[in-house]
Amino acid sequence: MIKLSFTLNKTRLELLVDEMKPLSQILYEDLQIDSIERNCNGNVCGNCMILIDKEPTLACLVPAFRLQGTTVTTFDAFMQTAHYRNIKRIYDQLNIEPCPNCYQAKTLIFESILLKAKTKVQQTGDLDDFSKKFLNKGKQRFGETEITAETIDREFQLSSCNCMNSQELLEIALKAEEDRTKRRVL
C-alpha cells in the first residue's frame, strides 16, 4: 500500500491504495466516479480515457504509483475547458458527433491529435533548407504532426466503436485545428 497524493479536477487528494491498482479502479472504488469504463478485459476499448497532466491517457493502464504528484482531469472537468468547447463547436457545425458510448473516448482522442498538431507542412516547396534535410523518400517526417487520414486511422484504432467513418473523423480534426489556430485556443 502507498500513500498517494495527486490532484483530481483541481482538488488535492491523499489516498491509501495498493500501488498496482489501476487508476480506473481507483476512480470508481475509492472516489465513486463511475463515468468511465473500468475493465474491458484487455480489449483496448478506449472508453476509460482521462487526462493526466493534460495528456489523454488510458486510465486502466496507469498503476497507482505512477500518479504521485500528477494532475488528473476527468472528462466532466475537461468539458469546462476551452479545448472541449472548440471540439464541441465543430461537432455542432458539422452536425456529426460520436455516439454516447464512445463520445468521451473519441473526444479525448481528438484532443490528443490536436495537442500534437503544430504548423501544417503543406508541400516540400514550402520548406526551408533546414527542414528539407529531414525529409526522406517523400515522407514528411518533419511534418509528422500534420493531421492526415493516416494519423486518423492510426489514432482512432484506440476506440473500438464504429459509429463514425474515417472521412468524418478527419473532417472534424482538420476543422478543429483550424478553429483553434484562428481563435488562438492554447
Add this chain to the structure above:
Amino acid sequence: MNNKTYLKDEEQSIVDITHIREFSEITRNIRYVDVGSTVTANKLLEIGKLAFNDLLLDTLHNTSTHIVRNLITVGGAVCTPKIRYSLPGTLAMMNTVVEVVDLTQTKLMPKLIPIDKLYNSKGELMLERGVLLKKIRISLENYDFEKFSYVGDPIRTPESTVIISFRANIEQTVLNKVNMSITFPTCGLYLSETMALELNGAQLPISISRVKAISEKITEGVTQEMDGISPIQKERCKRLIQSILFEIEPDQHSIEATE
C-alpha cells in the same frame, strides 16, 4: 478500505525508477545512442527524428497510437515476460545491446547483452528476478534499403500477427549486408540467417520465381525452428517477405552510370 491486490502473483514491493535521471537520459556519440530504460516510445520518436534510421522510426511510429506510446517505455517494451511486440525485433536486427545490472549481487557490475540473447526459443524473457535493465545501446548505422512491415494487431490478435524488419545495402545493383528479423508475438523472435545467405551478392532486380523460392524457404525454416506458429501466420510471413523483396529496386542512378 479496499484490500484487493492487482496484477501480482506474489507479495512484492514496487520500486518506481521513472524519477531516476540515469534511466531517463538519452546520450549519443558518432556510433551509437544510449537510451535509458524509462524513456517512452513517444520521447524516443521525437528525439530520434534527428538521429535514428527510418527503420526504427517506422517501428516506433507503428507501435500503437500516440496515447499508448506515451505509456510504453523502452525497457518495458523489451522486458515483457511472455509476449514480443515490434520493438525488440527491430532492435535485435540492429545489433542493439542492453546494459543490465544484477541487484542481488554485492558488487553491481553492469553487463552488456545483445538484445536477442534476452529471450529463449519460445520468445520468453530470460532475465532473472533482481536484474535491472538500465539502458539500451542502439547503433547509428544506416542502410540503403530499410523496411518495417506487419500484418495484424499484436495487442488484440497476437496469435495471428507477424512483424518483419528488413534492411540491406545496395552497391551498384548488388545486395549485401542483408538482415531480417521476424516477430511472432506469442512465439518469439527469429533472426534470419537464411535470408542473408540467399541474398548477399544477389543481383537486382530479383526474379519472381526466386522471390517465391526464398520466401518459402525462410518460412519453412521458421516453422521448423519455432513452435506454435499458426497457419495464418505462416502464410502472412511468406507474403510479407515477398512484398519486401519485390520492393527492393536497384539504384537507377547506378544503372545509368554503368550503361
